[in-house]
Amino acid sequence: MRINQPQLIDSTLREGEQTPSVAFTDQDKHKIIQGLCRIGVDEIELGIASPLNTYLPNLVKEAKKITAGSCRLSLWCRCKAEDIAFAATCFPDLLALSIPVSDPHIQERLGKDRDWISKTLTASLQQAWAAGIPAVSVGMEDASRADTDFLVATAKIAQQHGATRIRLADTVGICSPARMTRLVQTMKEAVSLPVAVHCHNDFGMATANSIAALEAGADSLDATVLGLGERAGNCRLEEVIGYLALVLGEQRYHPEFLPELCQLVAESAGRDIAENHPLVGSAIFTCESGLHQHGLTVNPDMYEPYAPERVGGTRRLRFGEKTGARAIQLQLHKAGLRLDEMQIKDLVHRIRSGGQVLNQEQLLRFAAKCC
Known part of the structure; x- marks a missing residue:
């Protein structure tokens, strides 16, 4: 309206x-x-x-x-x-x-x-x-x-x-x-x-x-x-x-x-701003879910109502126990890393069972070691 x-x-x-x-x-x-x-x-x-x-x-x-x-x-x-x-x-x-x-x-x-x-x-x-x-x-x-x-x-x-x-x-x-x-x-x-x-x-x-x-x-x-x-x-x-x-x-x-x-x-x-506070929270553009990461990689409009830079923010992807093979594979392809199906499966297993959450740079380094 x-x-x-x-x-x-x-x-x-x-x-x-x-x-x-x-x-x-x-x-x-x-x-x-x-x-x-x-x-x-x-x-x-x-x-x-x-x-x-x-x-x-x-x-x-x-x-x-x-x-x-x-x-x-x-x-x-x-x-x-x-x-x-x-x-x-x-x-x-x-x-x-x-x-x-x-x-x-x-x-x-x-x-x-x-x-x-x-x-x-x-x-x-x-x-x-x-x-x-x-x-x-x-x-x-x-x-x-x-x-x-x-x-x-x-x-x-x-x-x-x-x-x-x-x-x-x-x-x-x-x-x-x-x-x-x-x-x-x-x-x-x-x-x-x-x-x-x-x-x-x-x-x-x-x-x-x-x-x-x-x-x-x-x-x-x-x-x-x-x-x-x-x-x-x-x-x-x-x-x-x-x-x-x-x-x-x-x-x-x-x-x-x-x-x-x-x-x-x-x-x-003397107040704190919650990390998920609408529009200005520090984590509102951070995503770990595999389903959402896939959508964000294909087209950010799928899961973001506006571009992060419109409010001075930055999109951050995290990879952990919530992240699936498709999302990880897309990130590796964007960086020029090509892993076969078995390597991807092993990499996902290592990430999801490792109890840690990786950022994009850490994911690439981890993947390079697994290769």
């Missing part, structure tokens, strides 16, 4: 830094911003607008120098007068206001009612515009558990008072792709504003839900590098960049820079 001009909002420096024990240094943040620009993200959410975060005015200033207008710079903000006032002193390109829309959050967490939400949102938007903020997005916290009628009514209030985007948050990650599709379609029918989604990964579906949202008509999605975030994290930036660029052919994004950025964020956050 074709997705029309998706917009990617990276929230690594806001949502990602909410990961327990993660705190990026100023130098880390500057490098991450540079990496995000190289990849081609459309918007970088730099942090939470609060008078407590005294570093933000300077970070926004430095980010503008780094990005040189190549992407939008935004701040996340509660619907609190003091936070909005502080945000205005930071001069972001966009302010992302956030307000809860589910009854448990409204009544139990805030001790308020729906009428208070409507009035507070209206006042917050009016304050933001009066402060000269150039664009304001309205994020609806816990939208996936909100009453649909109230969700729509709140979105219409946002539109009426000049909001430039609606952002739907699946705050506890309970959506499925089908449910997310319905949520986005409902919002697209209710208002004429661009719609974004913010998906959490509590059931491992954040990326799938985000792509489903785009297919349903959403205009943008949030993501974080390596999926950093609260609890199980968020939609992974590397996965959506990879899917949009390598499957859907979005040429604005550059997946070849993903490994460098992901490694930078992993080191800054």
Whole structure:
């Protein structure tokens, strides 16, 4: 399915830094911003607008120098007068206001009612515009558990008072792709504003839900590098960049820079990248299975959705107890070694019973000895 001009909002420096024990240094943040620009993200959410975060005015200033207008710079903000006032002193390109829309959050967490939400949102938007903020997005916290009628009514209030985007948050990650599709379609029918989604990964579906949202008509999605975030994290930036660029052919994004950025964020956050991590894992192009090796040798498209070099990777074949005669014979033929049937059979037996796994160079040396 074709997705029309998706917009990617990276929230690594806001949502990602909410990961327990993660705190990026100023130098880390500057490098991450540079990496995000190289990849081609459309918007970088730099942090939470609060008078407590005294570093933000300077970070926004430095980010503008780094990005040189190549992407939008935004701040996340509660619907609190003091936070909005502080945000205005930071001069972001966009302010992302956030307000809860589910009854448990409204009544139990805030001790308020729906009428208070409507009035507070209206006042917050009016304050933001009066402060000269150039664009304001309205994020609806816990939208996936909100009453649909109230969700729509709140979105219409946002539109009426000049909001430039609606952002739907699946705050506890309970959506499925089908449910997310319905949520986005409902919002697209209710208002004429661009719609974004913010998906959490509590059931491992954040990326799938985000792509489903785009297919349903959403205009943008949030993501974080390596999926950093609260609890199980968020939609992974590397996965959506990879899917949009390598499957859907979005040429604005550059997946070849993903490994460098992901490694930078992993080191800054004190995290390891699993060797089978999608798109950037060190072993995702390593193959030992004989059946797959045969297919890869004949045509890599048989068992790879994209060429390894598209993400800075290298294909590596390994030969061990999972490898059969056909795969080994093909490798030897490619290197100009011709063994008869009995020699191949003996070589396979030695490899499979030896308890070791050989790389391509080791296989050729081993075969030469057997000859």
